[in-house]
Amino acid sequence: MSIVKNLSRTLTQLLQSPGCGCQTSIVPVRCIGVSPRQVTSDASFHSVSFSETDHPRVLITGGLGQLGVGLAKLLRKRFGKNNVILSDIRKPPDDVFYNGPFIYSDILDYKNLREIVVNNRITWLFHYSALLSAVGEANVPLARAVNITGLHNILDIAAEHSLRLFVPSTIGAFGPTSPRNPTPDLCIQRPRTIYGVSKVHAELMGEYYHYRYGLDFRCLRYPGIISADSQPGGGTTDYAVQIFHDAIKNGKFQCNLKSDTRLPMMYIDDCLKATLDVMEAPAASFSMRTYNISAMSFSPEELVQEVKKHIPELQVTYNVDAVRQAIADSWPMNFDDSNARRDWGWKHDFDLSELVTTMFNILGSDSRVAQIN
Numbered sequence: 001m002s003i004v005k006n007l008s009r010t011l012t013q014l015l016q017s018p019g020c021g022c023q024t025s026i027v028p029v030r031c032i033g034v035s036p037r038q039v040t041s042d043a044s045f046h047s048v049s050f051s052e053t054d055h056p057r058v059l060i061t062g063g064l065g066q067l068g069v070g071l072a073k074l075l076r077k078r079f080g081k082n083n084v085i086l087s088d089i090r091k092p093p094d095d096v097f098y099n100g101p102f103i104y105s106d107i108l109d110y111k112n113l114r115e116i117v118v119n120n121r122i123t124w125l126f127h128y129s130a131l132l133s134a135v136g137e138a139n140v141p142l143a144r145a146v147n148i149t150g151l152h153n154i155l156d157i158a159a160e161h162s163l164r165l166f167v168p169s170t171i172g173a174f175g176p177t178s179p180r181n182p183t184p185d186l187c188i189q190r191p192r193t194i195y196g197v198s199k200v201h202a203e204l205m206g207e208y209y210h211y212r213y214g215l216d217f218r219c220l221r222y223p224g225i226i227s228a229d230s231q232p233g234g235g236t237t238d239y240a241v242q243i244f245h246d247a248i249k250n251g252k253f254q255c256n257l258k259s260d261t262r263l264p265m266m267y268i269d270d271c272l273k274a275t276l277d278v279m280e281a282p283a284a285s286f287s288m289r290t291y292n293i294s295a296m297s298f299s300p301e302e303l304v305q306e307v308k309k310h311i312p313e314l315q316v317t318y319n320v321d322a323v324r325q326a327i328a329d330s331w332p333m334n335f336d337d338s339n340a341r342r343d344w345g346w347k348h349d350f351d352l353s354e355l356v357t358t359m360f361n362i363l364g365s366d367s368r369v370a371q372i373n
């Protein structure tokens, strides 16, 4: 009984202390760092808080995919090369291996993940491992394991070690019953892919851990991301990257979506900038923990027109992939990101024409700009 009284007194003091940062209306366990998973006492609560170091110590999971290497480059510029560790289950190419710390990490291996976080005194975690929409439909058990079980491991490790955690969500977290034009942050989410279901689960679990355990969870719903020097990992929006490679290589492109399929898209630099911005934003600026971000929205036909300004002789045919088309038809056409713009100042730099010009500048030494004037 006296222990309970003491605990209650301590809690009251904590809640009244100005440094606590907790509102009394929120479940107070966050202030005492209750761990969501039973761990041995010597393994818990050894985290180094951000204020104890000059820079965050960062781990990126699934870092060898389309987005991770670019993210590592950006974060290393900001926080120093050795403060950012890339991890994946694949073998890194030479340029990645020799450009900064790389470590093997399977997110399904909880103990190994915890060891990495502890030994490297990680304070920020960017959780990029996932199976994307099209490959997820091709292997549902694996997608369920990686996207859901893997996420549970990440959430528990992050909560136990007081990490700041970024988990990307996607336009794919919405479904045919969501408003599609535009899609707001808060609306019905009934996706029909395992990818989408796992991402809604991630959004809800992250927010639950935030309120229940005080986890500093931050989440952005990315549109389809377009990049020049990294390949997409098997999604529905992949066509918008492939067109550049095929146009340059052989002047022909076969599109697997219908010409008028409109989806939100973004250039990779904007996506990575938003990711760093939301991680650096003061928590007090957030009115929610999961935000839509948007830059542009286009159909294959509109992208083709823009690409043809650089390669006028490009020949395009349409050979629709039924699985991808059904997915795309259930996704947002336009994304409403007004909350991100208002709360923490999100602003994109690249529109469609800048994106296409930039892609050709990077990829297309032999692309020819048409005389359009």
Ligand SMILES: NC(=O)C1=CN([C@@H]2O[C@H](COP(=O)(O)OP(=O)(O)OC[C@H]3O[C@@H](n4cnc5c(N)ncnc54)[C@H](O)[C@@H]3O)[C@@H](O)[C@H]2O)C=CC1
Residues within 6 Å of the ligand: 061, 062, 063, 064, 065, 066, 067, 068, 087, 088, 089, 090, 105, 106, 107, 108, 127, 128, 129, 130, 131, 132, 146, 150, 168, 169, 170, 171, 221, 222, 223, 224, 225, 226, 231, 232, 233, 234, 235, 237
């Ligand atoms: N690229 C895009 O257009 C978008 C991406 N996102 C999200 O951003 C994140 C990163 O996306 P991408 O880089 O495009 O994905 P990607 O598919 O290119 O890369 C995912 C990486 O996860 C790794 N991985 C798979 N199983 C793993 C395991 N058991 N343990 C550790 N790593 C494992 C893979 O080896 C791969 O390198 C994902 O969560 C994705 O859902 C969200 C919306 C759009």
Ligand SMILES: CC(=O)[C@H](N)C(=O)O
Residues within 6 Å of the ligand: 132, 133, 134, 170, 171, 172, 195, 222, 223, 224, 225, 234, 235, 236, 237, 238
């Ligand atoms: C939009 C995404 O999440 C991804 N690129 C996919 O198409 O699966």
